[in-house]
Amino acid sequence: AQSVTQPDIHITVSEGASLELRCNYSYGATPYLFWYVQSPGQGLQLLLKYFSGDTLVQGIKGFEAEFKRSQSSFNLRKPSVHWSDAAEYFCALLFGNEKLTFGTGTRLTIIP
Amino acid sequence: KAGVTQTPRYLIKTRGQQVTLSCSPISGHRSVSWYQQTPGQGLQFLFEYFSETQRNKGNFPGRFSGRQFSNSRSEMNVSTLELGDSALYLCASSLQTTSSGANVLTFGAGSRLTVL
Numbered sequence: 001a002q003s004v005t006q007p008d009i010h011i012t013v014s015e016g017a018s019l020e021l022r023c024n025y026s027y028g029a030t031p032y033l034f035w036y037v038q039s040p041g042q043g044l045q046l047l048l049k050y051f052s053g054d055t056l057v058q059g060i061k062g063f064e065a066e067f068k069r070s071q072s073s074f075n076l077r078k079p080s081v082h083w084s085d086a087a088e089y090f091c092a093l094l095f096g097n098e099k100l101t102f103g104t105g106t107r108l109t110i111i112p
Numbered sequence: 113k114a115g116v117t118q119t120p121r122y123l124i125k126t127r128g129q130q131v132t133l134s135c136s137p138i139s140g141h142r143s144v145s146w147y148q149q150t151p152g153q154g155l156q157f158l159f160e161y162f163s164e165t166q167r168n169k170g171n172f173p174g175r176f177s178g179r180q181f182s183n184s185r186s187e188m189n190v191s192t193l194e195l196g197d198s199a200l201y202l203c204a205s206s207l208q209t210t211s212s213g214a215n216v217l218t219f220g221a222g223s224r225l226t227v228l
Contacts, residue, residue, distance in 0.1 A: 036219075043116075043202055043219035090155065099145070099168050100204075100217055102155040 006103035021076040023091030116220035130191040137205030144186040
């Protein structure tokens with residue numbers, strides 16, 4: 001069965017510092033991969049997606065993610081975080097017409 | 113272009129009651145999915161509807177049901193509410209895209225249900 005693992009439950013980063021959120025997946029083939037962000041009391045907003053092709057994908061709000069097949073990973077990065085980036089981040093996996101499977105999320109706290 | 117609209121945004125019910133949540137997808141989107149989000153279980157898939165037919169179903173008891181109308185709007189119903197049903201219920205719509213079948217879900221803001 002497909003699964004998504006986000007090993008970090010909570011990460012604290014200083015404003016202006018770089019960020020990397022980890023995501024690993026388990027599936028027999030290459031899935032479609034997504035990163036979503038959720039602000040308190042809100043729904044999920046799509047940051048970026050990977051379907052195929054270039055393994056480095058750019059998203060909104062200055063985020064990027066790199067797909068590494070050898071490591072079954074799809075880590076999210078941002079070179080310089082802003083206080084408004086504080087939120088919960090979810091990695092998700094989809095294969096074919098199956099349901100979107102989410103990781104448990106990583107809560108990001110930004111300190112001044 | 114309007115996003116995914118969920119109503120009501122907040123509601124409080126008591127155990128044993130039932131509740132109906134509504135979701136209006138983005139215009140032109142024919143697929144609607146529902147997810148339950150709780151602190152303990154995270155995001156769990158409830159069901160997906162496409163062209164008024166349930167296409168996928170998650171591992172939830174029969175108290176959870178849904179339907180989709182001809183205009184793609186969807187409702188989900190939870191009967192005989194339990195305390196554990198307290199959650200944020202998220203609806204997402206998608207446009208069935210390429211032959212690869214990849215769906216990009218756009219989520220609504222959710223309906224927060226509290227069961228007392």
